[in-house]
Amino acid sequence: MKKWYLLVIAAVCLFAIGCVRQPEIHINGADKVKEGETIVLEVEVTGRKEEVSCESDDATVLTAAMLDGTTCLVSGVAAGMANVIFSVGDYSVTYRVTVEAKEQTDNGDDDDNDDDDDNGDDEALAYVNVVMDGMTLEEKIGQMFVVGFYGATIPTATRQNIQRCKFGNYIFMQYNTESPEALLELTTALQDGIRDLVGVPAFIAIDQEGGKIVKFISGATHFIGNMALAATGDAENAYLVGKAVGTELRNYGINVDFAPVLDVNNNPQNPIIGIRSYSDNPEVVAAFGGNMIRGLREAKVMATAKHFPGHGDTDVDTHYGLPRIPHAMERLNAVELYPYVEAIENGLDAIMTTHIIFEALDTEYPATLSHAVLTGLLREELGFEGLIVTDAMEMQAIVNNFGISEAAVLAISAGADILTFTESTTNSVTAYDAILNAVRGGRLTEERIDESVRRILLKKYEYGLFADCYPRENALTADLSAHAVLNAQLGEKSLTLAKGTFSGLDKTKSTLLISSLLTRYELEPGLSGDNNSFAFVAKTHLASMGYDVNYRVFSTNKYADILAAAQNYDQIVIAFDNPSGKQVDLIKVIYKFNADIVVISLDKPYDINLFPEIDNYICAYEYTPLAVATLIRYLNGEFTAKGVLPIALE
Structure with a gap:
């Protein structure tokens, strides 16, 4: 009796399983897309109420993402063919998409560019209108905020x-x-x-x-x-x-x-x-x-x-x-x-x-x-x-x-x-x-x-955000060395000798470096207080190169001490961002007893007008790690300043 009862239950279960309707996934849309462009695929699922998902089987050729339950965005990455896999539960279908290379004219412009733009605009507008139709007033207003x-x-x-x-x-x-x-x-x-x-x-x-x-x-x-x-x-x-x-x-x-x-x-x-x-x-x-x-x-x-x-x-x-x-x-x-x-x-x-x-x-x-x-x-x-x-x-x-x-x-x-x-x-x-x-x-x-x-x-x-709005997988490991090299080259090209003939410090002379403090960010990792200054960083590097060099970081209550110290050095380098008050006075007083002085602007080049008597004036344009590193190399005589003033001085 017991075995018969179990057999009946098993038969009913098998019948019920067999009666579960398999879903049908219907895809409507183009099967071709150009590199760098996006197409919209409409997805219809019958037989199941589960959510449909999609993915590309080759992300180097194309990417695919569901916008909502009925719309898939497919973006071309590189010429080739790949499948978009649509899944509902354990059931899936594939949709083959060809990614076409953009044709180039002899002058490098896209072939039939105007037509492509018109088609792309129409497609984008149609897509956006579909999205907006599904948005409430409150959701729309939320889009108008950063x-x-x-x-x-x-x-x-x-x-x-x-x-x-x-x-x-x-x-x-x-x-x-x-x-x-x-x-x-x-x-x-x-x-x-x-x-x-x-x-x-x-x-x-x-x-x-x-x-x-x-x-x-x-x-x-x-x-x-x-x-x-x-x-x-x-x-x-x-x-x-x-x-x-x-x-x-x-x-x-x-x-x-x-x-x-x-x-x-x-x-x-x-x-x-x-x-x-x-x-x-x-x-x-x-x-x-x-x-x-x-x-x-x-x-x-x-x-x-x-x-x-x-x-x-x-x-x-x-x-x-x-x-x-x-x-x-x-x-x-x-x-x-x-x-x-x-x-x-x-x-x-x-x-x-x-x-x-x-x-x-x-x-x-x-x-x-x-x-x-x-x-x-x-x-x-x-x-x-x-x-x-x-x-x-x-x-x-x-x-x-x-x-x-x-x-x-x-x-x-x-x-x-x-x-x-x-x-x-x-x-x-x-x-x-x-x-x-x-x-x-x-x-x-x-x-x-x-x-x-x-x-x-x-x-x-x-800008492709509906298809791909997330960080890149290699963000933490991306090689930025070429960017660092470019930046250093531009720093060197920008440095401007606005006045004078200065080309580097004299190693046979004692040097005092004076500067303001930087509080916006670190010039080098781990620096804080007076150490986060041009004077300290330049002193550290130049001393390692064999220069007889010392430094002072300016503050109003150190004015007298800095002025007294300056009288004991052969050459003086002063670097300020937006000098005013006692900083301007310090430069003028030091110049009176030591004309071997170099003034560096770490901000607006207009400040040169404050010091008509100064013989050597350098514009770095900013107080940043790049500017400080560039200045150190220049003080060491490693290159000639060839930057041009982007503004007209009175």
């Missing part, structure tokens, strides 16, 4: 605010990037989180300008800054730097660089731009900035030119005040706008706005909040079709004059696509709520939101 937070992991409050507001894009500061390993985990966690939440990959941005403004140091090359780069005299160098910087950023999953600075720095008293600008000549700025943008784009990192319409001619820092620029349009067109116009004509993808009032355009609102500037000038007159991103909305120029909520609505009304908040997400939530309420209350239309979100998603599609 938000920051403190630390190398996502704080609980930030995670909750992302969940609530669906913030779709992020910005890293140096406190987010101190460990390469942690950075990889952070970028991955952010992409996982927002893709699970909304189904759209994130822009992850950073200020990696080079020189004094870099936010990613450990695990990356600390590249030369803009004015130093322009001092090399060759704009092609900016392309090389852009390509290298972009490669390193994309390795870690960072896909947007808030650079380059296209401001024409024609005000020596500018407290915030200065050496972040390439030059006081609009054509030089356009040439170097345009090449930097080209290099970043080739590395699949979106450049964001800043600070439109121009932050070069002000003596007020927008972090703390609201500047006004009174120039007429004739002057703005000839100087401030020139580099932006050139970049726009060459396909610039994104522009960052400035919190400055341009009286010729709008006497009431700064550019970030001005419809006349963002829509009237930038969109309609200049024909810009890319993303308009605001500078940080927490700056006092905005907060003190308009408040977070009102400024957020004004910026979107003016034409901004993305609002930037670099600090905690508290202010971001305030701005988000203001925009959401403005739509619900009729002050903003949902069509206006859709305009920006469509532009944002199209750029994410264009």
